[in-house]
Amino acid sequence: MRPRLARLAELKESKKLDAFFLTHPPTLRHLSGYYFNFETGPSPFHLLPGALFVVPGVESHLVVADTEGSQLGDVDPEMHVIMYLSYIYEQALEPEKHLLNRVFQALDEVIPNKARVGVEANSMPLTLSEGLHHRYSELEFVDVSRELELSRMVKDPDEIAAIRRATRLCDIGQEAVQKYARPRLSELELFTLVRGEVEALAEKRVPILADLVSGQRAHETGGSPSPKRIEDGDVIISDLAPWLDGYWADTCNTTVVGEPTSSQKESFQRVKEALDIGLNALKPGVRANEVDRLMREHIAKSGGGYPHHSGHGVGVIYHEEPRIVPYNEIQLVPNMVIALEPAVYPEDYGLRLEHLVRVTPNGCEVLSQFSHSLGT
């Protein structure tokens, strides 16, 4: 059994649950392998992004719309896949009824009327919660969102491999920024070139969460690429988080178009040192807030600071636990994947550097392979 499914079995015991009924899309990817393209919003052709019913050690059912049947390539082969009829052009359907009937068929055999079921309360829709309550008279829902969030922090080998593949997209994206950045190009035009290289490598469209801001805009810490034209001397912050087959990666570089000023060179040095301090501190047993403190204090020595986290976990969500923030006492363990991103934001620009790393038994391995540099 994959370690993450073993942890789900432990959660069942510790919370005295009979089963799980999970609905958060990142959870579906994590536990079943199922993912779908979300770039165009909720599909009008299905009722829900999907649902996962698990009795650990006994059976697992993934519930998806029949129109999503082509997206099952990475689904765990031991998963029972239940499809409900969602849309055909030839006749009107009753997808809610069909969905619930298919779910009941699977659940009737394994769920007693009185059962405690772990759910994700923020994504469990009334259609399902009410439907289940009507069918099974004494069902009790227990929100396990936080427990799952914590369980997801530690990645299995297949998840590390998926994140490595996504990180290659970051590397080529950061290289493309420095290859193409030049005066008179707009931020949007630069982004088109960068995304083009990322998608060529992925051989398909790739959702990318991206800050791409130049000049004074970089002082605002981030933002989407705009029609603003890059000028000679501009700093460009490129924070690129691409998603590939259900897993995110996340890195940031800062480029100066033209000759960097001495202030920019000093800022780069200071932020690079803070990042190295963070990377050296990352190892099992260290608390997240200790890593945050070391990086933040180093930046503060020069009178600078950054009004955001020092980093965060990355996986099926682009920003997850362990959050590297002042209040977080979570202790690091091997195979957490963490992005560190110290920065400074002087009056007229901003400079942020971010690497993505995996915690190892003795320290950490830097997954991102591009080199931070100001140069174009």
Place this chain on the structure above:
Amino acid sequence: MRPRLARLAELKESKKLDAFFLTHPPTLRHLSGYYFNFETGPSPFHLLPGALFVVPGVESHLVVADTEGSQLGDVDPEMHVIMYLSYIYEQALEPEKHLLNRVFQALDEVIPNKARVGVEANSMPLTLSEGLHHRYSELEFVDVSRELELSRMVKDPDEIAAIRRATRLCDIGQEAVQKYARPRLSELELFTLVRGEVEALAEKRVPILADLVSGQRAHETGGSPSPKRIEDGDVIISDLAPWLDGYWADTCNTTVVGEPTSSQKESFQRVKEALDIGLNALKPGVRANEVDRLMREHIAKSGGGYPHHSGHGVGVIYHEEPRIVPYNEIQLVPNMVIALEPAVYPEDYGLRLEHLVRVTPNGCEVLSQFSHSLGT
């Protein structure tokens, strides 16, 4: 009052409701003006995409995360905006508690313990449904998803204007396909060039649902752009549905790279005739399935056919009622916005043409301004 809010008041009366608590993102855009970028999936910084509490004629509250505060530019100024604390890096928050407390503050004054509340069951999360049930002992939820879907069919003037703006992005996108399509370019490279022009016009990133398939792939009716290289003689189906500020547009053209064959020319003619037949039939009082039948029968005359709808409504969702399908008896009325898309799929290619139109008192107005043609 906007006509769509007046229809909500009617729905309150006809279903004997006391209020609405709505959670489907397209509904939020439609009724409150609120929208957000969904291109990178559900935000890890908020609990819900948002919620809207409405007592028609009395008051409306839009509930959003404080981290979404910058996205309120198009929100109806008469809307009360309630923000809950969702994420800060300085300390751990309890966003669920804060969200519910803010909601209760607003609802306590207007909701009796015993009330019937219209909801959207597929997007009403357990966090809200259970929280409301605990606070108000005799709350009854009534699913009004279908009624809202039908109400959304007819667009108000501001909605038509928003769809017109999105349709300009289709026009420039279709022109870009014919400007750039050439042998040896990959579908993905072509898409990068097309999206670049769309985003330059929009002056920002634009979510685009796109079929972009060439050669034999066009026979499969659609698909995302791939690394397949365009070859001389290939047909390219470009079905582009961009989203701008909460509203979609949708058009399709088919291009032949090089000299069209006589089969391709005949197919183009036949599909163009079917589209014109559909456009001529669109007027108030006509049933959706009558339009479908006329177009489908014309294609069938030459032995062809298409295994999909003849068209669909377009608005805050890219595919909505009135569906132009064989079973749909909905009668058209003015200010419905409809995409018609007849097609043929011979053995070795596919050809589909789509225009976006608005139903007028006497017929229809074609919103898309590009011309269908095979030529590059």
